Amino acid sequence: xxxxxxxxxxxxxxxxxxxxxxxxxxxxxxxxxxxxxxxxxxxxxxxxxxxxxxxxxxxxxxxxxxxxxxxxxxxxxxxxxxxxxxxxxxxxxxxxxxxxxxxxxxxxxxxxxxxxxxxxxxxxxxxxxxxxxxxxxxxxxxxxxxxxxxxxxxxxxxxxxxxxxxxxxxxxxxxxxxxxxxxxxxxxxxxxxxxxxxxxxxxxxxxxxxxxxxxxxxxxxxxxxxxxxxxxxxxxxxxxxxxxxxxxxxxxxxxxxxxxxxxxxxxxxxxxxxxxxxxxxxxxxxxxxxxxxxxxxxxxxxxxxxxxxxxxxxxxxxxxxxxxxxxxxxxxxxxxxxxxxxxxxxxxxxxxxxxxxxxxxxxxxxxxxxxxxxxxxxxxxxxxxxxxxxxxxxxxxx
Ligand SMILES: CC(=O)SCCNC(=O)CCNC(=O)[C@H](O)C(C)(C)COP(=O)(O)OP(=O)(O)OC[C@H]1O[C@@H](n2cnc3c(N)ncnc32)[C@H](O)[C@@H]1OP(=O)(O)O
Ligand SMILES: N[C@@H](CCO)C(=O)O
Numbered sequence: 001x002x003x004x005x006x007x008x009x010x011x012x013x014x015x016x017x018x019x020x021x022x023x024x025x026x027x028x029x030x031x032x033x034x035x036x037x038x039x040x041x042x043x044x045x046x047x048x049x050x051x052x053x054x055x056x057x058x059x060x061x062x063x064x065x066x067x068x069x070x071x072x073x074x075x076x077x078x079x080x081x082x083x084x085x086x087x088x089x090x091x092x093x094x095x096x097x098x099x100x101x102x103x104x105x106x107x108x109x110x111x112x113x114x115x116x117x118x119x120x121x122x123x124x125x126x127x128x129x130x131x132x133x134x135x136x137x138x139x140x141x142x143x144x145x146x147x148x149x150x151x152x153x154x155x156x157x158x159x160x161x162x163x164x165x166x167x168x169x170x171x172x173x174x175x176x177x178x179x180x181x182x183x184x185x186x187x188x189x190x191x192x193x194x195x196x197x198x199x200x201x202x203x204x205x206x207x208x209x210x211x212x213x214x215x216x217x218x219x220x221x222x223x224x225x226x227x228x229x230x231x232x233x234x235x236x237x238x239x240x241x242x243x244x245x246x247x248x249x250x251x252x253x254x255x256x257x258x259x260x261x262x263x264x265x266x267x268x269x270x271x272x273x274x275x276x277x278x279x280x281x282x283x284x285x286x287x288x289x290x291x292x293x294x295x296x297x298x299x300x301x302x303x304x305x306x307x308x309x310x311x312x313x314x315x316x317x318x319x320x321x322x323x324x325x326x327x328x329x330x331x332x333x334x335x336x337x338x339x340x341x342x343x344x345x346x347x348x349x350x351x352x353x354x355x356x357x358x359x360x361x362x363x364x365x366x367x368x369x370x371x372x373x374x375x376x377x378x379x380x381x382x383x384x385x386x387x388x389x390x391x392x393x394x395x396x397x398x
Contacts, residue, residue, distance in 0.1 A: 027094025045144030069368035098284035113199025212274030224356035
């Protein structure tokens with residue numbers, strides 16, 4: 001019987017970029033019951049700041065980051081499917097990362113700035129070991145968005161015999177220079193915070209300003225232009241508003257004249273989003289995981305994209321988001337074309353969602369329903385759905 005929560009050691013892990021981690025633990029959660037006869041295991045892979053908690057386990061539990069997608073009677077119906085999610089290598093929600101002790105016998109000596117470079121391939125390698133330890137030999141589906149989608153794609157290429165289908169949502173075959181540039185600007189914001197200390201900051205004095213600024217920059221790539229225009233317009237914050245972020249000194253204060261006191265609602269929103277992240281995420285993990293995303297290139301050391309995707313055995317679903325500024329539709333088109341050239345079974349839809357890159361998180365139920373409809377209809381391609389067909393997933397803001 002697989003527990004609904006746990007943490008497993010998956011051994012020393014050799015790393016793609018060199019070196020190794022002597023001891024790797026992965027935190028995981030599960031929903032539903034694994035049935036090897038029915039081959040009903042689905043691996044859900046989370047995005048940059050997510051965790052293994054995809055959905056609540058009972059009504060008293062806190063909601064998860066894909067709450068509307070997973071559960072009894074939900075699109076990924078846990079009466080039928082066994083769902084597993086593990087916190088990625090390098091993160092700060094229970095899996096080994098920069099905030100973990102190098103040696104568990106000396107808990108105060110953390111990896112910090114010495115944590116090695118990890119890649120999406122390393123994350124998937126560690127996850128595969130977790131599945132081995134849990135006795136799960138085959139996956140009916142690997143699904144994820146953004147960093148989660150990069151993992152799904154790596155699964156299809158690294159372990160083609162273990163995966164029947166993958167759904168790659170809002171993720172490219174390789175990170176573009178543009179995406180790397182945004183990540184580097186975010187990391188520099190963290191490095192510029194004097195509290196960073198090369199990554200060796202004490203846990204009670206993290207580089208909060210730097211991380212908040214990184215999140216503000218990132219938000220501008222995660223959400224939609226039209227969404228923000230409709231939501232915030234050019235509206236101003238009332239002058240006597242006293243945001244928490246300002247009170248706790250997260251952001252530099254502007255000059256003290258009336259004009260500088262003016263703040264747009266979008267500025268207030270960004271300040272709040274930065275503050276919200278520093279309450280729950282570790283800056284060194286942020287640096288580690290954004291670097292892993294930069295290094296994502298499914299064709300690396302495999303002779304390029306075409307040769308890499310030639311390894312894929314299972315079916316592939318690719319979902320692009322029309323308003324995605326971070327990984328635009330063209331990048332998934334490149335992946336889809338390579339899969340088609342290799343003769344693979346691939347379905348590609350472009351979702352006209354307004355919320356930008358993070359639409360797969362905002363309308364979780366709509367996206368998951370689309371994926372599960374595709375999973376249940378192997379004949380969909382044969383039925384002649386147009387490649388890159390525009391789809392409506394969900395209606396309005398959920
Ligand atoms: C332990 C854990 O938490 S694990 C990790 C969970 N998170 C993840 O997995 C990451 C993935 N999730 C996300 O990125 C996000 O949660 C999303 C994309 C799903 C949704 O983003 P949200 O920030 O929740 O939604 P949205 O963009 O609508 O912002 C709403 C928040 O902004 C605040 N807000 C809205 N407008 C303004 C404004 N003008 N000024 C200040 N704040 C504002 C709202 O009050 C709300 O606050 P709340 O989050 O405290 O309720
Ligand atoms: N908003 C996502 C990252 C981009 O999808 C997260 O915080 O995990």
